[in-house]
Amino acid sequence: MSTLDAIFVETIDRLCEDQAGRELREGAEQGRWPAGLWAAFRDVGLTRCLLPEDEGGAGLDLEAAMRALRRCAMHAVPLPLAESMIASRLLQAAGIDVPDAVLAVGAADTQGQVPRVAWGEQAGFLVVVESGPKGEALALYEGAPRVVSRARNLAGEPRPTLATDAMRCVARQALTDASELLMRYGALARSVQMAGALERALQLSLQYANERVQFGRPIGKFQAVQHLLAQQASHAAAASAACDAALDASAGHPDPFLVAVAKARVSEAAGQGADIAHQVHGAMGFTREHSLHNVTRRLYAWRDEYGNEVWWQRWIGRRVSAQGADALWPMLTAL
Amino acid sequence: MHEFRFDPVSLPESAGALREEVRAFVARQVAEGRFEPRVNSWGSRDPEFSRACGRQGYIGMCWPRQYGGHERSALERYVVIEELLAGGAPVGAHWVADRQSGNQILRHGSERARRLILPRIVAGECYFSIGMSEPDSGSDLAAVRTRATKVEGGWSISGSKVWTSGAHTSHYLIALARTAPLEEDRHAGMTQFIVDMASPGITTRPIYNLYGGHDFNEVIFDDCVVEDDMVLGGVGAGWRMVTGELAFERSGPDRFMSTFQLLLESLRQIGPRPDDHAAAEIGRLIAHLATLRRMSTSIAGQLDRGGNPAVEAALVKDIGTGLEREIPEVFRRLLGVEPSLGDSPAYPENLGMTILRSPSFTIRGGTREILRGMIARGLGLR
Numbered sequence: 001m002s003t004l005d006a007i008f009v010e011t012i013d014r015l016c017e018d019q020a021g022r023e024l025r026e027g028a029e030q031g032r033w034p035a036g037l038w039a040a041f042r043d044v045g046l047t048r049c050l051l052p053e054d055e056g057g058a059g060l061d062l063e064a065a066m067r068a069l070r071r072c073a074m075h076a077v078p079l080p081l082a083e084s085m086i087a088s089r090l091l092q093a094a095g096i097d098v099p100d101a102v103l104a105v106g107a108a109d110t111q112g113q114v115p116r117v118a119w120g121e122q123a124g125f126l127v128v129v130e131s132g133p134k135g136e137a138l139a140l141y142e143g144a145p146r147v148v149s150r151a152r153n154l155a156g157e158p159r160p161t162l163a164t165d166a167m168r169c170v171a172r173q174a175l176t177d178a179s180e181l182l183m184r185y186g187a188l189a190r191s192v193q194m195a196g197a198l199e200r201a202l203q204l205s206l207q208y209a210n211e212r213v214q215f216g217r218p219i220g221k222f223q224a225v226q227h228l229l230a231q232q233a234s235h236a237a238a239a240s241a242a243c244d245a246a247l248d249a250s251a252g253h254p255d256p257f258l259v260a261v262a263k264a265r266v267s268e269a270a271g272q273g274a275d276i277a278h279q280v281h282g283a284m285g286f287t288r289e290h291s292l293h294n295v296t297r298r299l300y301a302w303r304d305e306y307g308n309e310v311w312w313q314r315w316i317g318r319r320v321s322a323q324g325a326d327a328l329w330p331m332l333t334a335l
Numbered sequence: 336m337h338e339f340r341f342d343p344v345s346l347p348e349s350a351g352a353l354r355e356e357v358r359a360f361v362a363r364q365v366a367e368g369r370f371e372p373r374v375n376s377w378g379s380r381d382p383e384f385s386r387a388c389g390r391q392g393y394i395g396m397c398w399p400r401q402y403g404g405h406e407r408s409a410l411e412r413y414v415v416i417e418e419l420l421a422g423g424a425p426v427g428a429h430w431v432a433d434r435q436s437g438n439q440i441l442r443h444g445s446e447r448a449r450r451l452i453l454p455r456i457v458a459g460e461c462y463f464s465i466g467m468s469e470p471d472s473g474s475d476l477a478a479v480r481t482r483a484t485k486v487e488g489g490w491s492i493s494g495s496k497v498w499t500s501g502a503h504t505s506h507y508l509i510a511l512a513r514t515a516p517l518e519e520d521r522h523a524g525m526t527q528f529i530v531d532m533a534s535p536g537i538t539t540r541p542i543y544n545l546y547g548g549h550d551f552n553e554v555i556f557d558d559c560v561v562e563d564d565m566v567l568g569g570v571g572a573g574w575r576m577v578t579g580e581l582a583f584e585r586s587g588p589d590r591f592m593s594t595f596q597l598l599l600e601s602l603r604q605i606g607p608r609p610d611d612h613a614a615a616e617i618g619r620l621i622a623h624l625a626t627l628r629r630m631s632t633s634i635a636g637q638l639d640r641g642g643n644p645a646v647e648a649a650l651v652k653d654i655g656t657g658l659e660r661e662i663p664e665v666f667r668r669l670l671g672v673e674p675s676l677g678d679s680p681a682y683p684e685n686l687g688m689t690i691l692r693s694p695s696f697t698i699r700g701g702t703r704e705i706l707r708g709m710i711a712r713g714l715g716l717r
Contacts, residue, residue: 206714226711233339233710234650241341241633242626248343264622313618314611320621321609325602329421329595332625333354 008068015040016075028078029156033122050088056100063247066192073196076294080119082189087127089185094138094173099125113148116159129178136178141167153301186306187263188254194270194302195243197295198236201277204292208281228276235273239266260312267309270299344636350414357415361422372423374689375593379425389459394433398441403454409639417588423596432456435580436463436509443568466496466510474705477521483512489562495555502539502552511573525573529565546691584700586634586648591627591655594662597689601666616665623658646713649706656696663689
């Protein structure tokens with residue numbers, strides 16, 4: 001971890017411990033926008049962290065921004081920070097100025113609706129990938145969207161389906177690979193978030209296994225529980241390694257294959273790691289009171305966003321098969 | 336709690352050229368009909384191929400020149416061994432000597448042992464077996480009963496070892512024996528010896544395995560005398576040395592690539608346009624493989640820097656051997672091929688032999704259960 005990373009980690013820890021308590025999280029799930037927390041993150045540059053400092057950003061590179069995002073996920077921060085990063089990247093790719101506001105991002109379907117937009121009603125701007133007869137474009141809308149439905153993901157994070165017809169389009173630029181970029185940055189962000197949530201779930205499991213006494217000793221002393229925790233640690237370690245691989249090679253532009261590997265691998269680990277965490281916690285972890293659900297429900301939700309593991313496995317499997325068996329090893333070693 | 340570290344590592348600049356060189360060497364050997372790429376290639380013993388590896392400089396790569404070594408980095412060695420394994424090359428004869436025995440001799444052996452043995456390992460002419468397990472001491476290594484008693488100028492060893500892979504072709508065996516009676520500290524009083532397999536007092540008997548192959552053996556010592564300077568490390572230091580080599584033994588590509596050749600063969604069977612289900616299954620295996628390779632190279636980097644990431648190695652071996660076992664299962668289900676032995680087309684036989692070898696992957700070198708216990712200890716649970 002670089003010094004800069006360490007400073008952001010410390011800042012995030014402090015902000016979350018001071019301001020992101022249980023009440024705020026429950027409120028966010030009821031639709032109350034945590035304006036104070038957003039302002040605090042904005043003040044330290046984390047809501048625009050990929051933008052240069054003279055544009056009100058933190059000037060982080062992609063890797064550092066993702067490490068900050070990972071830390072936020074460990075705290076289950078109920079803010080669209082990932083979405084701001086994804087939206088910024090797309091706008092930058094299209095050459096559109098990034099507004100200093102809450103940003104939401106999605107892809108329009110054939111009816112012109114934008115399904116499951118993270119925090120779509122709370123955002124001041126909506127970034128939309130549109131495809132038409134002339135190819136793909138990126139559009140930036142301002143104003144209040146028309147709400148088609150108010151779904152939430154399994155973690156209670158807002159995922160409404162929106163229509164842009166009542167909004168004002170402030171910019172539109174052709175962007176040939178817009179939908180691919182959306183999936184790539186989205187998958188990378190969710191992978192990194194899941195790696196953070198898996199780490200937190202492991203910490204909570206270890207803490208519980210060391211504290212909870214049954215049959216006269218902490219349950220972590222039982223071999224059956226130890227083996228569960230060993231497997232949970234493996235899932236967490238593999239998830240982190242897969243994300244690190246995608247980030248190291250990125251140099252600002254993540255390698256599509258490594259992002260696919262990360263999302264496929266981490267989404268698989270997410271469900272398995274969350275399952276073990278619950279098994280170790282028993283009934284206590286199944287309560288709303290215990291904090292475990294903050295990370296496990298996110299793991300159960302995020303694994304399916306921006307392509308679940310099977311979607312990305314197919315993506316990998318098709319490419320590898322098309323190139324043929326003899327190309328596989330040279331390709332893996334060139335990553 | 337131990338923080339598991341899989342720090343990123345960059346392969347040295349020389350890696351690219353070295354990789355191409357090994358690839359060309361393997362391709363040439365295949366083209367000349369010297370071997371056919373195979374599953375579990377590090378269990379396949381081919382002294383002629385080992386000598387060819389020796390001539391290429393692919394054995395003892397990290398050892399000092401004065402003992403015949405090539406003074407390359409652990410990461411350069413990593414590149415070489417992963418290329419040999421990816422090519423399905425029969426590296427089994429020299430594998431144990433190169434991976435761990437030679438390292439132990441270099442670090443803990445007498446000067447005579449180093450001069451006598453290391454250059455021959457490097458030449459691909461000297462092979463080792465590991466003499467740890469016994470009839471009553473498998474995963475519980477501290478229960479070894481083989482005794483070594485002090486005699487004039489050396490030690491006399493009596494007892495028996497089992498599951499000793501390659502003992503029938505190896506030149507030496509490193510035996511773990513008790514040199515002091517069992518005390519409260521079960522890990523004390525054990526010592527490792529370099530035993531010349533040509534010495535009197537050794538009987539080697541085959542133990543035929545699941546598929547009828549002769550890989551492992553029972554080795555019986557009856558007053559087999561080993562000279563003082565063939566003691567490895569100090570008398571009583573056996574346990575520390577055995578546990579000290581685990582990171583070398585457990586973290587390499589041999590712990591997740593044993594069935595890589597079957598993966599390649601299966602891709603050829605399925606062809607360039609898999610259906611959705613097959614594509615997902617293939618993609619899943621590749622995602623696991625790419626991630627494991629990342630974790631394994633990270634450990635090589637830590638070893639290169641003098642670390643001892645034994646817990647991380649246990650974690651890689653646990654996941655890696657799991658993947659090795661999944662590969663034949665995935666393609667058995669996908670292809671609907673009936674695995675076969677003997678006079679059959681190549682693929683069903685390859686699949687059949689892989690399935691029959693698979694149970695050993697999660698046993699050899701530390702069972703999955705022992706590994707998970709180590710990981711749990713690393714997590715501070717025991």
